[in-house]
Amino acid sequence: MIRFILRRLAQAVPTLLAVVTVSFFLMRLAPGGPFDLERPLAPAAMDNLRRVYGLDRPLIAQFGYYLAALARGDLGPSFSFRDRSVLDLIARGLPVSATLGALALALATGLGVGLGIAAALRRGGIVDRLLGLAAALTLSLPSFVVAPLLQIVFGLTLRWLPLGGWEDGAPSHLVLPVITLALPQIGALARLTRASLGEGLRTQPVRTMRSLGLPPIRVTRHALRGALLPVVAYLGPLAASLLTGSVVVETIFGLPGIGRYFVEGALNRDYTLVMGTVLLVAGLVIALNIAADLACAWLDPRLRVAA
Amino acid sequence: MSARVPAAGPAGRALARLVRERTALAALAALIGIALACLFGPALTGHDPERAYPDLRQLPAGLAAQPDAGHLGSALERLAFRMRARLEGVVPDGDTMRLTLGSDAGVDRRSLVYLPRSALFGTPEVVEERDAGRSLVVAVPIRHLYFPLGTDVQGRDLLTRCLVAGRVSLAIGLAASLVALLIGVGYGASAGFLGGAVDAVMMRVVDVLYALPFVFFVILLLVFFRPSLLLMLVAIAAVEWLDMARVVRAVTLSLRERDFVRAARALGLGTPRIILRHIVPSTLGPVAVTATLLVPQVILLESFLSFLGLGVQEPQTSWGVLIAEGARSIEAAPHMLAAPAAFLITTLVALNLLGDGLADALDPRSA
Numbered sequence: 001m002i003r004f005i006l007r008r009l010a011q012a013v014p015t016l017l018a019v020v021t022v023s024f025f026l027m028r029l030a031p032g033g034p035f036d037l038e039r040p041l042a043p044a045a046m047d048n049l050r051r052v053y054g055l056d057r058p059l060i061a062q063f064g065y066y067l068a069a070l071a072r073g074d075l076g077p078s079f080s081f082r083d084r085s086v087l088d089l090i091a092r093g094l095p096v097s098a099t100l101g102a103l104a105l106a107l108a109t110g111l112g113v114g115l116g117i118a119a120a121l122r123r124g125g126i127v128d129r130l131l132g133l134a135a136a137l138t139l140s141l142p143s144f145v146v147a148p149l150l151q152i153v154f155g156l157t158l159r160w161l162p163l164g165g166w167e168d169g170a171p172s173h174l175v176l177p178v179i180t181l182a183l184p185q186i187g188a189l190a191r192l193t194r195a196s197l198g199e200g201l202r203t204q205p206v207r208t209m210r211s212l213g214l215p216p217i218r219v220t221r222h223a224l225r226g227a228l229l230p231v232v233a234y235l236g237p238l239a240a241s242l243l244t245g246s247v248v249v250e251t252i253f254g255l256p257g258i259g260r261y262f263v264e265g266a267l268n269r270d271y272t273l274v275m276g277t278v279l280l281v282a283g284l285v286i287a288l289n290i291a292a293d294l295a296c297a298w299l300d301p302r303l304r305v306a307a
Numbered sequence: 308m309s310a311r312v313p314a315a316g317p318a319g320r321a322l323a324r325l326v327r328e329r330t331a332l333a334a335l336a337a338l339i340g341i342a343l344a345c346l347f348g349p350a351l352t353g354h355d356p357e358r359a360y361p362d363l364r365q366l367p368a369g370l371a372a373q374p375d376a377g378h379l380g381s382a383l384e385r386l387a388f389r390m391r392a393r394l395e396g397v398v399p400d401g402d403t404m405r406l407t408l409g410s411d412a413g414v415d416r417r418s419l420v421y422l423p424r425s426a427l428f429g430t431p432e433v434v435e436e437r438d439a440g441r442s443l444v445v446a447v448p449i450r451h452l453y454f455p456l457g458t459d460v461q462g463r464d465l466l467t468r469c470l471v472a473g474r475v476s477l478a479i480g481l482a483a484s485l486v487a488l489l490i491g492v493g494y495g496a497s498a499g500f501l502g503g504a505v506d507a508v509m510m511r512v513v514d515v516l517y518a519l520p521f522v523f524f525v526i527l528l529l530v531f532f533r534p535s536l537l538l539m540l541v542a543i544a545a546v547e548w549l550d551m552a553r554v555v556r557a558v559t560l561s562l563r564e565r566d567f568v569r570a571a572r573a574l575g576l577g578t579p580r581i582i583l584r585h586i587v588p589s590t591l592g593p594v595a596v597t598a599t600l601l602v603p604q605v606i607l608l609e610s611f612l613s614f615l616g617l618g619v620q621e622p623q624t625s626w627g628v629l630i631a632e633g634a635r636s637i638e639a640a641p642h643m644l645a646a647p648a649a650f651l652i653t654t655l656v657a658l659n660l661l662g663d664g665l666a667d668a669l670d671p672r673s674a
Contacts, residue, residue, distance in 0.1 A: 262523060
């Protein structure tokens with residue numbers, strides 16, 4: 001168990017290194033720099049700025065310095081938010097994105113898995129058929145359409161909920177962004193659960209249990225344990241992407257999360273901020289994938305032997 | 308004459324089952340309809356996608372002929388101002404109207420070209436000249452324009468623009484999916500067929516790629532290098548081939564030890580030939596399902612990027628671009644969001660339903 005985690009963590013190092021390297025050089029290859037203004041700076045001022053931020057050194061040296069700082073846990077200063085470090089910015093934005101993401105994840109998992117089970121138990125029934133349509137529909141609703149629609153209906157027409165803003169996480173400000181984030185995932189999770197449980201219910205051991213006269217609840221519980229494996233495997237990357245925020249949702253609802261940092265940082269050539277965000281996302285993806293694998297091993301003893 | 312034999316073989320049975328899936332068929336019909344409309348529709352709507360009617364901005368959706376009474380007045384005011392003339396009288400008379408224009412310096416007849424140039428009116432005819440040219444009575448035919456889905460901020464016909472945008476969205480969706488499909492099938496079939504250490508390494512690479520925040524890289528690429536259709540196509544294909552590779556590899560693993568593959572090997576066929584001629588054709592079922600579900604993902608990613616302003620650029624347009632425009636003017640003109648969103652969502656739902664139907668039809672266990 002411990003060895004498994006350690007091995008996976010060791011495997012994560014090269015992946016993260018690849019992420020850092022690719023994004024570092026990709027950004028530096030791109031035309032433009034962080035201090036390009038509409039009115040160009042005086043050459044002397046530009047040289048000064050570049051020296052202060054270490055941009056005058058050769059690229060390889062800069063990369064070395066960045067890695068060294070990274071090893072100390074320092075993500076460097078932000079180029080576009082003056083006097084703020086990237087860590088500082090992430091510490092401010094992450095709670096916002098993570099709160100929304102965690103709520104959306106809980107909502108999507110609860111509803112999606114629940115509906116999926118209901119559909120699998122009554123294959124071809126009303127729930128099943130409606131769910132087939134509804135899942136295809138929610139999967140096809142882009143957040144940048146859902147968000148403005150929700151704003152119109154609940155914000156402008158009914159005036160039940162605020163149009164946007166964070167307000168220190170007041171519950172009424174959370175409702176619309178959370179629904180927007182959760183909606184497509186409800187469909188995806190329901191579909192996955194239905195397919196997986198449907199298959200599980202047809203396996204030989206489950207049939208045997210049923211023929212032996214076990215109560216349906218116990219049979220279902222038994223089949224569900226194995227059927228949840230693909231769902232859990234899907235939840236890992238999903239959690240990572242939900243927790244790190246969504247550019248679209250945060251822009252439309254005016255939320256100060258980290259989803260926006262990335263696109264804004266890239267547009268402003270804020271090298272360190274982009275690197276910090278990419279690293280955070282990659283790290284979370286890896287960590288949550290390991291967590292998902294552990295959960296799978298807990299659900300299915302056969303995987304423990306393989307690991 | 309023998310009775311018609313029902314289609315035999317797995318392909319025929321799958322086809323027969325697909326026909327029974329009514330939702331999937333309806334979805335297929337909807338898709339063909341949308342594709343045909345996008346292909347031929349723009350020529351039939353009577354509007355050029357770039358033609359702007361400055362007097363008819365943000366018209367709501369409706370079937371009434373334009374310009375209606377409300378827009379006629381403001382359009383005439385604007386035109387009279389350009390013609391440096393006063394609007395002294397407007398007498399509507401069926402499809403034409405009689406305009407009385409006045410100007411102290413004399414009405415310049417050449418300025419009458421402003422009327423047809425606005426595209427709202429036909430060629431004017433001078434009926435009467437009064438006060439030595441200081442007043443002019445002209446008969447102007449009023450054109451009847453139809454904007455079933457309304458117009459956008461610049462007064463362009465939204466239906467035409469949605470259809471033209473659909474060409475781009477669908478083309479990118481199909482092209483990027485095709486590239487992703489080729490990479491995924493080639494990679495997955497090779498990994499599965501070669502097996503052993505090669506397979507382990509190749510799939511490990513896929514695992515690593517899965518862990519990369521790929522959409523972030525796509526955004527980075529598009530922000531840093533000027534967004535172009537080709538770059539976006541390559542970027543999307545580079546992200547989306549992973550699922551396909553996994554599916555194909557899994558199927559290939561189960562095919563590898565089957566007798567027909569062994570027979571091919573015993574006949575002395577080379578590995579590339581076996582993969583191409585025997586493995587790949589046998590994976591087509593799951594590949595078709597995955598590909599059908601891949602296209603909506605690609606279209607969604609394209610419209611997401613275009614929504615952020617990183618994808619398709621003006622003057623080209625796609626559903627994502629139109630949705631972004633609509634979202635910006637949502638309070639004043641909600642139809643500008645609704646129209647392209649309806650096209651996009653209908654297409655995505657249809658593709659998803661078709662994919663589900665295909666999956667059910669190809670599932671050998673289903674009756």
